[in-house]
Amino acid sequence: xxxxxxxxxxxxxxxxxxxxxxxxxxxxxxxxxxxxxxxxxxxxxxxxxxxxxxxxxxxxxxxxxxxxxxxxxxxxxxxxxxxxxxxxxxxxxxxxxxxxxxxxxxxxxxxxxxxxxxxxxxxxxxxxxxxxxxxxxxxxxxxxxxxxxxxxxxxxxxxxxxxxxxxxxxxxxxxxxxxxxxxxxxxxxxxxxxxxxxxxxxxxxxxxxxxx
Numbered sequence: 001x002x003x004x005x006x007x008x009x010x011x012x013x014x015x016x017x018x019x020x021x022x023x024x025x026x027x028x029x030x031x032x033x034x035x036x037x038x039x040x041x042x043x044x045x046x047x048x049x050x051x052x053x054x055x056x057x058x059x060x061x062x063x064x065x066x067x068x069x070x071x072x073x074x075x076x077x078x079x080x081x082x083x084x085x086x087x088x089x090x091x092x093x094x095x096x097x098x099x100x101x102x103x104x105x106x107x108x109x110x111x112x113x114x115x116x117x118x119x120x121x122x123x124x125x126x127x128x129x130x131x132x133x134x135x136x137x138x139x140x141x142x143x144x145x146x147x148x149x150x151x152x153x154x155x156x157x158x159x160x161x162x163x164x165x166x167x168x169x170x171x172x173x174x175x176x177x178x179x180x181x182x183x184x185x186x187x188x189x190x191x192x193x194x195x196x197x198x199x200x201x202x203x204x205x206x207x208x209x210x211x212x
Contacts, residue, residue: 014195015147018155019099022188024109030058032152033112033187040145046133052141055115055173055181060108065172066162066184067108073164074104092199103157103186110186114156115173116142118180138182146185155190158183 033056041052057063078101086094107113122134146156162169162184169181 013197015150016195017157018190019103019157021191022110022155023191026189028111036145036148039148040141043141043144045137049137051119052138053117057113063113064108069165069169070107070162071104074161110188112187114185114187115181116183121180153189154187156185156187
């Protein structure tokens with residue numbers, strides 16, 4: 001079937017990691033989250049395993065507990081990285097870490113936390129092909145969720161810092177031992193829709209045909 005390439009390209013090129021422009025005061029209907037997840041699970045998975053699991057958190061107490069873990073893991077790293085970006089004079093990196101620190105400070109206020117998970121845990125020293133296939137079975141679905149959210153006026157950001165305290169987070173969420181968290185996505189309506197393409201190096205400089 002023919003696609004509207006201009007609309008498709010706009011969606012793909014302007015789905016940003018949204019932090020400062022998340023609307024912290026506007027509730028997100030559960031129906032919208034469910035719609036986005038219905039699309040997300042159409043993504044391919046390794047060996048058609050369909051091992052993704054999703055925990056959606058909108059309870060204020062649980063969000064605060066998760067945000068506290070996130071801050072415990074993130075404060076030192078983000079503060080140091082922000083200072084380094086400032087001293088480097090890289091304006092884009094300064095904006096990134098400024099917004100990351102903002103999210104850290106306000107994560108508990110975001111209407112919804114989405115925790116993508118996988119059923120099963122790779123054992124220590126798992127061979128690279130198996131490990132790549134394991135995580136490759138969830139992140140296409142995560143990105144599909146983010147695209148579906150963007151098309152419905154919602155903003156997201158893929159974060160992983162709370163995984164430094166994954167066991168504590170699992171206790172908060174009541175997860176069994178065989179369920180592995182892989183990320184935390186804040187989800188909220190965005191303030192405005194005027195998202196733009198990010199600055200990226202020309203593909204010709206980072207692309208190689210046949211050999212490096």
